Amino acid sequence: MGEIVLSEVRKSFGGVSIIQGIDLVIPDGEFVVFVGPSGCGKSTLLRLIAGLEDTSSGTISIDGKDATKLPPAKRSLAMVFQSYALYPHMSVRKNIAFPLRMAGLPAEEQQRKVEAAAKVLNLTPYLDRKPSQLSGGQRQRVAIGRAIVREPAAFLFDEPLSNLDAALRVSMRQEISELHHTLKTTMIYVTHDQVEAMTMADRIVVLNAGRIEQVGSPLELYRSPANLFVAGFIGSPKMNLIEGAEAAKYGAHTLGVRPEHIDIAEDGPWKGLVGLCEHLGSDTFLKVEVEGIGQINVRVGGDVPLRHGARVNLAPQADKLHRFDAGGKAMV
Amino acid sequence: MATQASRIAGRLMLSPVVVLLFLWMIVPLGMTIYFSFLRFNLLMPGTEEFTGFENYSYFFTDPAFWPALVNTLVLVLGVLVITVVGGVALAVLLDQPMWGQGIVRILVIAPFFVMPSVSALVWKNMLMNPVNGLFAALARGLGLEPIDFFADAPLASIIAIVAWQWLPFATLILFTAMQSLDREQMEAAEMDGAGPIWRFVHLTIPHLMRAATVVVLIQTIFLLSVFAEILVTTNGGPGTASTTLTFLVYMQSMLQFDVGLGSAGGIVAVILANIVAIFLMRMIGKNLEA
Ligand SMILES: Nc1ncnc2c1ncn2[C@@H]1O[C@H](COP(=O)(O)OP(=O)(O)OP(=O)(O)O)[C@@H](O)[C@H]1O
Numbered sequence: 151m152g153e154i155v156l157s158e159v160r161k162s163f164g165g166v167s168i169i170q171g172i173d174l175v176i177p178d179g180e181f182v183v184f185v186g187p188s189g190c191g192k193s194t195l196l197r198l199i200a201g202l203e204d205t206s207s208g209t210i211s212i213d214g215k216d217a218t219k220l221p222p223a224k225r226s227l228a229m230v231f232q233s234y235a236l237y238p239h240m241s242v243r244k245n246i247a248f249p250l251r252m253a254g255l256p257a258e259e260q261q262r263k264v265e266a267a268a269k270v271l272n273l274t275p276y277l278d279r280k281p282s283q284l285s286g287g288q289r290q291r292v293a294i295g296r297a298i299v300r301e302p303a304a305f306l307f308d309e310p311l312s313n314l315d316a317a318l319r320v321s322m323r324q325e326i327s328e329l330h331h332t333l334k335t336t337m338i339y340v341t342h343d344q345v346e347a348m349t350m351a352d353r354i355v356v357l358n359a360g361r362i363e364q365v366g367s368p369l370e371l372y373r374s375p376a377n378l379f380v381a382g383f384i385g386s387p388k389m390n391l392i393e394g395a396e397a398a399k400y401g402a403h404t405l406g407v408r409p410e411h412i413d414i415a416e417d418g419p420w421k422g423l424v425g426l427c428e429h430l431g432s433d434t435f436l437k438v439e440v441e442g443i444g445q446i447n448v449r450v451g452g453d454v455p456l457r458h459g460a461r462v463n464l465a466p467q468a469d470k471l472h473r474f475d476a477g478g479k480a481m482v
Numbered sequence: 483m484a485t486q487a488s489r490i491a492g493r494l495m496l497s498p499v500v501v502l503l504f505l506w507m508i509v510p511l512g513m514t515i516y517f518s519f520l521r522f523n524l525l526m527p528g529t530e531e532f533t534g535f536e537n538y539s540y541f542f543t544d545p546a547f548w549p550a551l552v553n554t555l556v557l558v559l560g561v562l563v564i565t566v567v568g569g570v571a572l573a574v575l576l577d578q579p580m581w582g583q584g585i586v587r588i589l590v591i592a593p594f595f596v597m598p599s600v601s602a603l604v605w606k607n608m609l610m611n612p613v614n615g616l617f618a619a620l621a622r623g624l625g626l627e628p629i630d631f632f633a634d635a636p637l638a639s640i641i642a643i644v645a646w647q648w649l650p651f652a653t654l655i656l657f658t659a660m661q662s663l664d665r666e667q668m669e670a671a672e673m674d675g676a677g678p679i680w681r682f683v684h685l686t687i688p689h690l691m692r693a694a695t696v697v698v699l700i701q702t703i704f705l706l707s708v709f710a711e712i713l714v715t716t717n718g719g720p721g722t723a724s725t726t727l728t729f730l731v732y733m734q735s736m737l738q739f740d741v742g743l744g745s746a747g748g749i750v751a752v753i754l755a756n757i758v759a760i761f762l763m764r765m766i767g768k769n770l771e772a
Pocket residue numbers: 163168186187188189190191192193194195342
């Protein structure tokens with residue numbers, strides 16, 4: 151059981167307000183991802199939930215009980231750190247058993263749980279090694295193993311994959327998602343990688359400068375971003391944001407259109423000159439210099455025979471346009 | 483240092499220093515070994531002659547030899563225990579955030595800058611003196627009989643003085659190691675339910691083992707040759723109560739002008755130091771491997 155409720159949570163460091171009033175309900179069993187640019191306070195918020203930092207004001211409750219003043223050990227949360235934070239002098243087995251040992255479990259039971267966790271995470275052959283003798287992915291799995299043996303109310307992950315290479319990141323990402331399906335425990339996952347956020351989350355919380363910009367499922371955020379910040383942050387390549395006369399035609403201050411929602415059409419209203427042209431095989435990313443608008447990113451199919459300097463006409467898909475007012479809020 | 487040429491160049495450039503260091507060691511050692519086999523007394527010049535192991539047998543059968551050996555080991559061990567335990571404690575304290583941290587850290591290091599003979603004199607005359615000393619005054623203030631430290635507990639007093647001098651060194655090295663302890667590890671342990679004591683036992687202590695090993699090895703080398711503190715305070719007495727091997731060698735070669743006997747004592751001290759070093763490396767040397 152792990153419902154976590156934050157109300158009006160604030161945190162300042164020496165007078166500088168870092169977390170500026172967060173209200174959030176995380177239901178039991180949900181996989182929530184905090185995303186946001188570097189320095190926006192994701193780690194700080196996670197550490198507040200973990201109890202590693204004291205809140206300046208507001209309350210945090212876990213399972214319906216006020217946990218604002220509880221020490222970290224009493225919150226029954228487990229955290230996986232970016233640096234893994236394994237204990238270097240202990241073997242993998244001892245590392246995983248450490249929380250059980252601290253909880254005073256009998257030795258056979260510790261043994262049984264460690265082996266079970268090792269089996270789930272494919273760590274059995276490495277149980278007697280020291281952390282320094284493991285690869286990055288294996289260390290990450292040990293850190294996860296140390297978290298799961300405790301059977302916590304919720305898992306907290308702080309950018310756990312950022313030290314891994316791209317291929318390993320993809321496979322660990324899937325492993326963590328699968329783990330969530332098996333355990334059905336609440337997970338809070340911090341990342342600044344929006345691909346991780348989109349692929350793993352039940353719900354994404356977009357943070358900016360210590361505030362929540364929007365909360366919603368990945369597709370909700372993709373389809374209807376509440377403001378310019380979310381529009382620019384979710385989606386890759388980034389949404390094109392157009393201001394001025396072209397936006398005014400649609401009655402908006404800023405017009406947003408995603409690169410994948412622009413077609414190349416003979417009679418398209420936007421005439422432009424192709425600049426950079428990236429052929430990825432499956433897709434082609436174009437940067438098109440459109441007359442009267444500026445540079446527009448376009449994502450088209452893989453077999454488009456365009457090259458640098460070609461002339462194209464573009465047509466945005468009318469039902470996929472996003473309109474924002476002068477304050478950056480989405481218009482409906 | 484990848485290519486053959488650069489390796490050879492490297493060796494060539496190192497060699498003058500290596501030769502110099504080797505001579506620096508081997509000449510005094512060779513001369514000491516040579517003298518230790520001579521009957522060589524400065525009071526009777528011109529009577530030097532080869533005597534084989536006679537000096538050694540005199541040295542070993544000297545009634546002060548065994549007490550001196552024991553005193554040496556007690557002194558070294560006592561100071562090591564005090565400085566390592568005290569150093570860890572101070573390192574932990576200094577690592578806490580507190581007001582005036584910079585000044586406190588400098589104050590802790592300060593004793594290391596005081597010359598051994600000066601600090602021994604300060605301890606002898608200002609602190610431990612049974613009439614004028616601070617400790618005596620404190621004892622009288624509490625209505626107790628002042629202790630005459632150098633008469634009643636000469637070796638313990640010297641251990642205290644030397645430990646006071648070496649505590650800053652141990653603290654400095656251990657504190658530096660302390661600062662490289664990963665904060666996230668500590669936080670992970672905190673979340674795993676380990677209280678401050680368990681965190682200290684399971685994380686801090688293992689992390690400090692390496693630095694502690696360095697402290698023990700370096701201090702042992704210097705502690706085996708503690709001299710000024712003894713000369714200034716007890717002069718090795720009362721009797722042989724605070725005579726160490728170093729001090730015994732000094733008494734024989736300098737006070738009795740017997741260079742041969744002193745040299746033999748010096749060689750015995752060198753051998754003892756090597757035995758201690760081998761023991762230490764066996765016991766704790768593995769801590770130095772990464
Ligand atoms: N202990 C601290 N003392 C003072 N300021 C802090 C402290 N911890 C964090 N901050 C500040 O709080 C802000 C948010 O930091 P935080 O670590 O939460 O960012 P983040 O969103 O996790 O960024 P990243 O993606 O780079 O990890 C930063 O501006 C940082 O400088």
